[in-house]
Amino acid sequence: MSEPSYRRMDVDERRAQLLERGAELFTSHRYDELSMNKIATEVGISKALLYHYFPSKQAFFEETLSAWAERLRVRTEPDPNLPPVEQLTASLDAFLGLVEENSGAYRNLIQSATAVAEIRDLVEEVRRATAERILSGLYPAGAPPKARTAVSGWLWFMDGACLNWIEHRDIEREELRDLLLGVLMGSLIATGSPPELPQVS
Amino acid sequence: MSEPSYRRMDVDERRAQLLERGAELFTSHRYDELSMNKIATEVGISKALLYHYFPSKQAFFEETLSAWAERLRVRTEPDPNLPPVEQLTASLDAFLGLVEENSGAYRNLIQSATAVAEIRDLVEEVRRATAERILSGLYPAGAPPKARTAVSGWLWFMDGACLNWIEHRDIEREELRDLLLGVLMGSLIATGSPPELPQVS
DNA sequence: TACGGTGTTGACCGTCGGTCAATAAGCACC
DNA sequence: GGTGCTTATTGACCGACGGTCAACACCGTA
Structure with missing residues (x-):
């Protein structure tokens, strides 16, 4: 019928x-x-x-993106066999690659990330965990307050620079990666308590 | 009656x-x-x-805050008679002072700043203008792309570091100011095109 | 005291995130 | 091929949001 x-x-x-x-x-x-x-x-x-x-x-939003979050986690997972700085370099490279491949999604995320209270908390949690990972990698004995402030700020720097990069696309990915690395190391040196690293050969 | x-x-x-x-x-x-x-x-x-x-x-939101914006603009207005770096130092000091005096308002602003699309655009416009002011002060002849990316990221760094500072209050304002200055200079050096500055005596 | 301009209001609109009892799809059984 | 049951699915509803509008009432004026 x-x-x-x-x-x-x-x-x-x-x-x-x-x-x-x-x-x-x-x-x-x-x-x-x-x-x-x-x-x-x-x-x-x-x-x-x-x-x-x-x-x-x-x-619903969180669950739809959980697959993405997992992909990000896996691709930026540092290799513990590498020295700290190379771990960072590799993670950064992976991160920037993901951002480049999905620039629209990244921009939407960062923007709506901050567009709604709940999502903002979510992103802040990711930032906090990432900062922790970086700090424990660079300061195995415990990080001084200024280093924490520096890394926390640096993560914001990264998002700001990535948004700018996506918008203008006028520098290469490797340049951005080196810039970000340089800024992180420069900031930690500026704290007066740079991490003790094995010398680069 | x-x-x-x-x-x-x-x-x-x-x-x-x-x-x-x-x-x-x-x-x-x-x-x-x-x-x-x-x-x-x-x-x-x-x-x-x-x-x-x-x-x-x-x-309504914009108009209520216009008095604040004006106060911010006046207090961070650089003195053109000073050398560029000292202009920056003074502006930063003024900015951090304002943030410290009104930390709750600042946090609400940055968070809700991003909480709604229109407000986000507004804050981005302020960031853009500030970046312009800094760049034209440091690179009178014109700033290279990487310097623009660096300054753009640094402004995010500043907000991130300020939020962290407000939350933890475990470093002094002067320390934060020096950290921020150090990071900005460090980032510009990391771009490979540091600004040409008169030597500090 | 009546007038009128205008500062002020209650009632309304469409949309939002979210809830709930009622409905109907489609399988199992006869 | 009919009949019943489980349950996936729905329309109607809620309070609150930003925003609009014609009607109302305060109050200086003549």
Whole structure:
């Protein structure tokens, strides 16, 4: 007589579909540009169903990006066999590569990252953890306060420089990487307590 | 018979009142924490009257902070008679002083600064103008791209370091100032095109 | 005391994130 | 091929948001 007005899907299948489409949408639009209604319409379901699978917009956002976060974590994971500075260089290279490949998504993230309180907290947490990783790598015996301030600021520097890089694209990736490295080392020297590193041959 | 249900005020008087109370509210709460309804209730008027005096929430926000922006501009205005680095030092000192005196307001600004698209654009414009001022002071003949990237990143560094400073308060203002100066100079040296400065005696 | 200009308001709009009882898809069984 | 059951899915609703508008009422003036 009449065809069904909606299609019933297996829970896991539906969930996977929502996560996939969500990742597409959230990497191509800012967080605050997308309403749950728009997302649902885009996917072809009702907003209520979206809320049936995810408790809130923020939770949905986080889950869609968890695959990305994992990719970032893996690609920037430092190799503990390398000396500290080379670990940093490699991580930075990987990070900049990811940013370059997905500049639009990165810009949207950083901007909406700060565009919404919950997302801001999320990014701040990532920054805090990254700072910790860097500090414990460079100051195994414990980092002085000024070094912490310097690294914390440097992470902001990195985002600012990356946004500028994406916008203008007038320097090479290697140049940016060396600039960032130089700034980090320069800042730590400026604290008066530079890390003790094995001499570069 | 019955007392008036509202008080009629002179336009200028009302406007001044709204700006004053608005500044109080916006420096003690984040942009997204305050609704136009709350503001109106707080002042004791209707939301519609708020919109009679200001075209939008964003415009109201900007106008309430214009006095602040002016104060910032005046206090950080560099003295053109001083050498470039001392201009920077003095501006930085003034800036950090303002931040220290109004740390809550600063944190709210930077956070809500980024909390809403329009405000983010506003802060980015301030950053852009500041970068321009610094670059033209250090590179009168024109700044190379890497220097622009470095200064742009450094302004983010400054905000990041200031937030960290406010949060922890574990270093002195002079230390932070010197750290910031050192990082800026260090970054410019790291670009490979340091500014040509008169030698410090 | 009546007038009128204008400062001020309540009621309304569309959209937001979020909730809930009611509905219907589609499999299992007869 | 019908019938029932599980449960995936939905329309309708909520309070709050930024924003708009015609109508109202305060108060100086004549």
